Amino acid sequence: MKSIKVIALIFVSVVVGAVVTFGVMYLMNNKTVDMIRNNEELFIPELIDVSSLDEDFIITADKTEFEFVEGFKTDVLSYNEQGYLGKTFKMRKGDTFNPILMNNLDEATTLHWHGLETNGMSDGAAEPNARVYPGEEKTYNLEISQAAATIWYHPHALGTTASQAYKGLAGMIIIEDEYSDSLDLPDIYGVNDIPLVLQAKKFDENGNLAYGHHGMMGGTGMMNRSNMMGMMFEDGDGSNQSTTSGFTIMSNGFYIPYKEVRSEVIRLRLLNGSNHGIMDISTDTNDKINVIATDVGFLENSQEKDFMEIAAGERYEILIDLTSKEIGDEVNIIANGQQVLTLKINDDTDDDFDKPFTTNMISTLAPILMYEEYTGQATTNTFVLDNDQINGKQFSMNTIDETFTKNQIYYLEIDNISNKHHSFHPHNARFLIVEIDGEKVDPKDFGWKDTVYVREGHKVKVQVMFKHTGLFMYHCHILSHEERGMMGRFEVID
Numbered sequence: 139m140k141s142i143k144v145i146a147l148i149f150v151s152v153v154v155g156a157v158v159t160f161g162v163m164y165l166m167n168n169k170t171v172d173m174i175r176n177n178e179e180l181f182i183p184e185l186i187d188v189s190s191l192d193e194d195f196i197i198t199a200d201k202t203e204f205e206f207v208e209g210f211k212t213d214v215l216s217y218n219e220q221g222y223l224g225k226t227f228k229m230r231k232g233d234t235f236n237p238i239l240m241n242n243l244d245e246a247t248t249l250h251w252h253g254l255e256t257n258g259m260s261d262g263a264a265e266p267n268a269r270v271y272p273g274e275e276k277t278y279n280l281e282i283s284q285a286a287a288t289i290w291y292h293p294h295a296l297g298t299t300a301s302q303a304y305k306g307l308a309g310m311i312i313i314e315d316e317y318s319d320s321l322d323l324p325d326i327y328g329v330n331d332i333p334l335v336l337q338a339k340k341f342d343e344n345g346n347l348a349y350g351h352h353g354m355m356g357g358t359g360m361m362n363r364s365n366m367m368g369m370m371f372e373d374g375d376g377s378n379q380s381t382t383s384g385f386t387i388m389s390n391g392f393y394i395p396y397k398e399v400r401s402e403v404i405r406l407r408l409l410n411g412s413n414h415g416i417m418d419i420s421t422d423t424n425d426k427i428n429v430i431a432t433d434v435g436f437l438e439n440s441q442e443k444d445f446m447e448i449a450a451g452e453r454y455e456i457l458i459d460l461t462s463k464e465i466g467d468e469v470n471i472i473a474n475g476q477q478v479l480t481l482k483i484n485d486d487t488d489d490d491f492d493k494p495f496t497t498n499m500i501s502t503l504a505p506i507l508m509y510e511e512y513t514g515q516a517t518t519n520t521f522v523l524d525n526d527q528i529n530g531k532q533f534s535m536n537t538i539d540e541t542f543t544k545n546q547i548y549y550l551e552i553d554n555i556s557n558k559h560h561s562f563h564p565h566n567a568r569f570l571i572v573e574i575d576g577e578k579v580d581p582k583d584f585g586w587k588d589t590v591y592v593r594e595g596h597k598v599k600v601q602v603m604f605k606h607t608g609l610f611m612y613h614c615h616i617l618s619h620e621e622r623g624m625m626g627r628f629e630v631i632d
């Protein structure tokens with residue numbers, strides 16, 4: 139009888155403890171969200187036009203401070219001491235860009251150009267000498283040979299990718315070409331062509347970014363703030379690696395900022411720059427989303443949607459037609475049910491402007507040509523995604539896991555046999571989706587991709603050609619999965 143009482147007491151204690159713990163966590167998260175600065179003007183990173191640079195450009199990786207919560211300086215990282223994130227680079231097909239990374243951090247870092255087809259020495263990941271140590275610098279030699287797209291840059295050093303990206307190291311790159319020139323698209327940067335880096339973040343009560351403390355109990359067995367937040371972030375067993383549930387979605391570092399726009403067609407360049415999570419994007423006014431570009435290029439025809447999904451690492455360019463709006467109207471962009479940007483219509487911002495088109499006038503964009511007509515017969519390399527490993531292996535810097543020949547057509551079959559969702563990203567690649575779960579699909583529906591989200595138990599086959607030689611990485615773009623070993627190296631040979 140006594141032992142039953144003891145068991146009952148322990149049971150009650152555990153339940154009460156759990157309720158209190160989760161209650162405190164819930165309140166803390168809500169309280170913190172209330173404290174985050176909001177309703178400020180959308181921050182637009184400075185645009186650096188690479189074509190007009192007459193000297194080498196230095197990109198510094200810096201320890202900076204940022205006021206997510208008014209009056210609290212939060213330690214973050216940024217490029218070129220911007221405060222948070224980095225500048226936007228505009229490049230043209232045919233450009234050569236030789237940026238120099240200067241590492242002002244306390245730990246190694248690299249620059250990886252996500253979505254750029256480039257040589258292995260400049261890809262910033264798999265080469266043995268890719269790491270740039272504190273106080274050192276490295277020059278990257280980038281030859282821009284690919285079609286117009288919205289791509290991005292972020293660190294890719296082994297062991298520090300996830301934490302550095304989470305703390306703010308990321309920036310956008312806009313590539314232009316003859317197609318983007320000829321299309322009558324909104325292209326005034328920061329006015330009707332707007333970069334929007336969406337990131338799921340979690341803050342503690344002082345506005346600090348909560349990240350990566352593994353496990354519920356610290357060394358003393360006591361619950362303290364940092365390990366409690368760590369447990370909230372840790373996505374090892376929970377479902378939150380596929381959603382942003384419990385996180386606050388920030389837009390270019392700000393919470394629900396606004397942007398004054400004219401009653402015209404607005405182009406948003408969306409990047410899901412989160413460490414994990416898929417976002418469902420829509421408007422609160424039921425205004426349609428016209429998708430014009432996927433990760434690495436224009437669609438052949440724009441796709442009108444009520445909502446769209448964007449996974450961590452992916453980019454989509456979308457148009458929203460505001461031509462019928464009146465001054466004072468507002469349209470909110472919604473991500474996973476949360477307001478992330480308020481577009482405020484205010485034509486007074488400019489006395490005179492053209493309303494050059496409406497979205498139904500630009501349905502034809504750029505042709506998507508397969509590398510070859512899909513037969514499914516060519517060489518297929520299979521990537522089996524399981525928990526924390528690919529093809530039964532965890533990452534090793536001493537192994538070359540796959541070898542491809544330059545300018546040959548390959549099929550990559552990505553087979554997710556795990557009980558989690560994963561996001562597969564091979565570097566130096568621009569691929570087309572040809573099969574899902576063994577069924578042929580039309581690649582034009584998905585457009586040019588460099589990252590593909592594969593749900594648990596599903597299988598995707600893509601057609602790819604590698605155009606540059608060297609050593610590269612493939613990995614899961616859920617960055618905690620990557621850090622836990624879901625990554626491999628491949629070599630492209632002549």
Ligand SMILES: [Cu+2]
Nearest residue numbers: 560614616619
């Ligand atoms: Cu993964």
